[in-house]
Amino acid sequence: MDDWLSLAHLISRRLFLKTTGVATLALTAPPALAETAAEAAVPPSEHVSLTINGRRYAIDLDPRTTLLDALREHFALTGTKKGCDQGQCGACTIIVNGQRINSCLALAVMHDGDEITTIEGLAEEGTLDPMQAAFVRHDGFQCGYCTPGQICSAVALLAEHDAGWPSYVTADVATAPALTDAEIAERMSGNICRCSAYPNIVAAIREVSKGGRQ
Amino acid sequence: MTPFRYERASEIASAGASAAQPTAKFIAGGTNLVDLMKLQIETPAQLVDISRLPLDRIEETAGGLRIGALVTNSAAAVDMRVRRRYPLLAQAILAGASTQLRNKATTGGNLLQRTRCAYFYDTTKPCNKRVPGSGCAALEGLNRMNAVLGVSDHCIAAHPSDMAVAMTALDAVVETIAPDGSARTIPIDALYRPPGNTPHIETVLEPGELIVSVLLPPPPAGRQVYRKVRDRASFAFALVSVAAILDLDGDRVRAARVAFGGLSYKPWRSAEAEAALVGAPATRAAFDAAGTAALRNARGYGHNDFKIPLARRTLRATLTQAAGLA
Numbered sequence: 001m002d003d004w005l006s007l008a009h010l011i012s013r014r015l016f017l018k019t020t021g022v023a024t025l026a027l028t029a030p031p032a033l034a035e036t037a038a039e040a041a042v043p044p045s046e047h048v049s050l051t052i053n054g055r056r057y058a059i060d061l062d063p064r065t066t067l068l069d070a071l072r073e074h075f076a077l078t079g080t081k082k083g084c085d086q087g088q089c090g091a092c093t094i095i096v097n098g099q100r101i102n103s104c105l106a107l108a109v110m111h112d113g114d115e116i117t118t119i120e121g122l123a124e125e126g127t128l129d130p131m132q133a134a135f136v137r138h139d140g141f142q143c144g145y146c147t148p149g150q151i152c153s154a155v156a157l158l159a160e161h162d163a164g165w166p167s168y169v170t171a172d173v174a175t176a177p178a179l180t181d182a183e184i185a186e187r188m189s190g191n192i193c194r195c196s197a198y199p200n201i202v203a204a205i206r207e208v209s210k211g212g213r214q
Numbered sequence: 215m216t217p218f219r220y221e222r223a224s225e226i227a228s229a230g231a232s233a234a235q236p237t238a239k240f241i242a243g244g245t246n247l248v249d250l251m252k253l254q255i256e257t258p259a260q261l262v263d264i265s266r267l268p269l270d271r272i273e274e275t276a277g278g279l280r281i282g283a284l285v286t287n288s289a290a291a292v293d294m295r296v297r298r299r300y301p302l303l304a305q306a307i308l309a310g311a312s313t314q315l316r317n318k319a320t321t322g323g324n325l326l327q328r329t330r331c332a333y334f335y336d337t338t339k340p341c342n343k344r345v346p347g348s349g350c351a352a353l354e355g356l357n358r359m360n361a362v363l364g365v366s367d368h369c370i371a372a373h374p375s376d377m378a379v380a381m382t383a384l385d386a387v388v389e390t391i392a393p394d395g396s397a398r399t400i401p402i403d404a405l406y407r408p409p410g411n412t413p414h415i416e417t418v419l420e421p422g423e424l425i426v427s428v429l430l431p432p433p434p435a436g437r438q439v440y441r442k443v444r445d446r447a448s449f450a451f452a453l454v455s456v457a458a459i460l461d462l463d464g465d466r467v468r469a470a471r472v473a474f475g476g477l478s479y480k481p482w483r484s485a486e487a488e489a490a491l492v493g494a495p496a497t498r499a500a501f502d503a504a505g506t507a508a509l510r511n512a513r514g515y516g517h518n519d520f521k522i523p524l525a526r527r528t529l530r531a532t533l534t535q536a537a538g539l540a
Binding site for chain 2 (some may be wrong): 034042043044046063064066085086087093100101102105106107109110115120152153156157160163164166167168170172173174185187189190191
């Protein structure tokens with residue numbers, strides 16, 4: 001995509017978000033809340049540096065900004081999705097300093113200096129990450145909205161399993177269990193797919209955990 | 215989110231002074247606090263970020279472990295010393311939340327997380343915990359998830375932690391530092407204040423008092439089991455959970471520890487169940503008698519009446535497993 005195109009896309013997208021955002025607020029926010037928010041003093045912004053997908057980003061942010069909103073609204077990395085915005089759906093899952101987290105519950109200012117991998121950072125030079133390829137092969141999605149979070153989560157899951165992490169369904173927590181389908185399901189329970197593509201998601205993860213195509 | 219001033223604490227000793235004002239809050243993992251701030255249930259004017267303080271280690275003590283307040287739930291659950299010596303604790307932590315949340319949530323924050331009572335979250339409804347004096351909508355409301363032991367007519371909220379239930383069975387001790395630099399230790403069972411008519415005051419911690427670690431005494435003899443009953447197989451709060459440690463002498467109970475989750479404003483250690491078990495045969499009848507003793511003073515509020523028989527049956531199942539009979 002050339003720069004002109006991507007800029008135009010960004011602008012139209014942001015206009016769309018602003019328009020729909022205002023409409024939603026007018027419908028749902030009690031008047032008192034809207035007034036309070038409008039009148040309240042804006043807190044001093046904080047300088048935040050982040051390494052995202054190997055590239056340095058530095059910006060001054062309102063300290064209320066979540067990592068999710070920083071990625072989407074300030075760095076134009078919209079692959080990470082906002083679902084519930086309260087840590088229940090997993091659509092916003094990213095990998096921070098090697099660990100998967102819900103970016104909607106993380107304040108960006110608290111992650112100053114951290115290394116972040118988002119869905120945009122998984123493919124290398126046009127080649128899909130094996131997990132991305134497996135999701136495509138196994139049809140591990142329908143609408144696709146939860147998919148970036150599912151894939152980031154699954155990539156981190158394999159690293160956790162390689163490190164010997166047990167899960168709630170591990171019979172003896174002192175052992176490093178085999179990655180059975182039950183283990184995969186338990187370890188992916190922080191990612192909800194309302195299209196219910198779960199069997200295919202499990203199949204994709206199972207395949208990559210065993211080293212590739214079956 | 216209402217605006218707040220952000221401050222990053224650089225030293226343990228000075229962190230508390232910054233957070234001692236009533237409008238200030240410590241933040242570590244933020245998995246609970248950020249959510250509550252978005253909903254304007256929590257509206258701190260100042261956030262003191264303690265996440266970079268050097269409190270993220272698990273250290274050996276005389277036969278036990280000291281878990282730093284900033285050790286994440288994941289780090290505690292995957293630590294091999296925890297898994298070998300306190301499997302109950304690893305199981306309980308892994309029973310809670312999702313991996314994404316456990317990677318962020320901390321030991322201290324888990325202890326201090328707020329209730330998930332639906333009316334605490336619904337800002338259009340009365341809640342004495344959220345707005346003191348406004349009433350309790352849960353008493354006559356949809357109180358299926360609420361408490362049946364130790365609560366009051368001002369608040370029937372349940373404490374949501376799994377980790378804390380295991381720590382209560384393990385006789386864990388919470389170590390704190392006050393803003394004036396003084397240290398104290400609080401047995402975990404004494405950390406939480408009964409709701410009475412002040413349910414908005416949840417712990418005995420003073421303003422600016424910082425949890426720095428949780429001390430686990432040497433593990434007691436016996437088999438440790440954590441069992442959780444919930445509405446779905448994973449990533450849901452407990453309806454009832456049981457942490458049990460059962461030490462058998464042949465087919466008799468030599469010593470027992472029992473703590474329940476999902477039943478009270480705190481992890482509910484049951485001295486009654488433990489007394490009923492000691493010296494008794496490891497049988498279904500004895501386990502049922504322990505359950506009857508544990509729930510004798512329980513009171514349901516309608517939708518949560520089921521928790522009382524469910525707790526008795528969950529205790530029986532947990533003890534049966536701990537006794538190696540299942």
